[in-house]
Amino acid sequence: VTNPLVLGIETSCDETGVGIVRGRTLLANTVSSSMDEHVRFGGVIPEIASRAHLEAFVPTLQQALETAGVTLEEVDAIAVTAGPGLAGALMVGVSAAKALALATGKPLYAINHLVAHVSVGLLERDGSDVAAELITDDGDLVPGLGAVLVSGGHTEILRVGDLADDVQLLGATIDDAAGEAYDKVARLLELSYPGGPAIDHAARGGDPAAFKFPRGLSNAKYMGTVESPGKHRYDFSFSGLKTAVARVVEAYEAAGETVPVAEIAASFQESVVDVITRKAVLAATENNITTLLLGGGVAANSRLRELLAERCAAHGIRLVVPPLSLCTDNGAMVAALGARLVSRGVGASSLEFTADPGLPV
Numbered sequence: 001v002t003n004p005l006v007l008g009i010e011t012s013c014d015e016t017g018v019g020i021v022r023g024r025t026l027l028a029n030t031v032s033s034s035m036d037e038h039v040r041f042g043g044v045i046p047e048i049a050s051r052a053h054l055e056a057f058v059p060t061l062q063q064a065l066e067t068a069g070v071t072l073e074e075v076d077a078i079a080v081t082a083g084p085g086l087a088g089a090l091m092v093g094v095s096a097a098k099a100l101a102l103a104t105g106k107p108l109y110a111i112n113h114l115v116a117h118v119s120v121g122l123l124e125r126d127g128s129d130v131a132a133e134l135i136t137d138d139g140d141l142v143p144g145l146g147a148v149l150v151s152g153g154h155t156e157i158l159r160v161g162d163l164a165d166d167v168q169l170l171g172a173t174i175d176d177a178a179g180e181a182y183d184k185v186a187r188l189l190e191l192s193y194p195g196g197p198a199i200d201h202a203a204r205g206g207d208p209a210a211f212k213f214p215r216g217l218s219n220a221k222y223m224g225t226v227e228s229p230g231k232h233r234y235d236f237s238f239s240g241l242k243t244a245v246a247r248v249v250e251a252y253e254a255a256g257e258t259v260p261v262a263e264i265a266a267s268f269q270e271s272v273v274d275v276i277t278r279k280a281v282l283a284a285t286e287n288n289i290t291t292l293l294l295g296g297g298v299a300a301n302s303r304l305r306e307l308l309a310e311r312c313a314a315h316g317i318r319l320v321v322p323p324l325s326l327c328t329d330n331g332a333m334v335a336a337l338g339a340r341l342v343s344r345g346v347g348a349s350s351l352e353f354t355a356d357p358g359l360p361v
């Protein structure tokens with residue numbers, strides 16, 4: 001099938017997403033988030049997210065079909081995020097997708113969430129005939145593709161040879177995700193949830209060099225050399241940074257002094273962004289990556305965009321930053337990957353597959 005009509009379902013974290021694509025054309029990208037219900041906890045509560053997916057799924061599906069102007073019967077295939085993500089949340093989407101596939105007889109594709117994040121680069125922009133960012137004129141994936149994914153739930157560097165079967169995880173966080181670090185530090189600074197936008201904003205008035213916060217897994221022991229790479233050369237760690245911020249805040253409080261929120265926010269942000277951009281560019285240059293796609297909710301960060309653009313340019317790496325609505329979790333990315341698999345003749349998944357919270361790439 002060329003230009004298959006594919007419905008994509010995403011429920012791995014707190015966004016219930018249903019996207020519809022025809023080939024590389026985006027027809028609908030409907031997202032319902034349970035973010036508001038997690039605010040008072042300062043982080044995503046899995047049980048709340050699962051229940052919210054149950055409530056939001058049918059209305060989100062209906063709205064996406066309406067926006068796209070298609071019916072379920074017209075769809076060529078259904079794609080659903082099988083993992084990685086929150087177990088209960090994933091299960092809602094997978095169960096719903098299986099039910100739809102059984103009821104309609106449509107083929108079902110189990111999709112890896114991380115690979116789906118990269119696949120948004122396949123989509124044409126605004127229905128224009130501008131070539132999609134990741135595809136050559138021959139319809140092949142650009143050679144030397146990599147991705148840096150930074151969100152509330154995951155932080156990875158990927159090398160992508162083929163979206164169907166050749167994706168390599170070069171590095172990942174060994175503790176907190178980047179967005180999670182923002183959310184936790186925002187809490188320490190008594191800023192609002194989600195913490196990313198709040199810290200991004202607060203940091204604008206602060207000196208990023210005011211505090212010298214640790215750069216996780218950046219010393220020689222973890223990095224090693226090109227010839228003899230350390231175990232965590234491309235990996236991240238943000239929990240030590242969070243602890244360092246907590247110590248500084250405690251010291252100000254103990255001294256009865258006002259906590260310098262802008263200075264701490266700016267210095268914290270500089271640490272996170274410095275490490276992400278440095279390791280992303282290092283991984284790219286050492287793995288023949290010449291096009292780097294940025295994805296995940298933290299892609300909204302102004303300093304990350306700025307420094308990554310600067311460092312990619314300095315190393316001759318082409319940086320692709322999709323629109324933010326396609327960087328955060330959504331169903332369109334799942335549909336985009338599903339459509340790619342269908343048009344490449346990849347067979348559907350058996351209905352026996354289950355949600356896998358730790359699904360590897």
Ligand code: KG4
Binds near residue numbers: 180196197200298328
């Ligand atoms: O991809 P996403 O929408 O969903 C989840 O991972 O659940 O990412 C949300 C994360 C949150 O941790 C939020 O604090 C972070 O992205 N975030 C940001 C910014 N906007 C959102 N982090 C830093 N700077 C921002 N401007």
Ligand code: ZN
Binds near residue numbers: 151328329
């Ligand atoms: Zn994600």
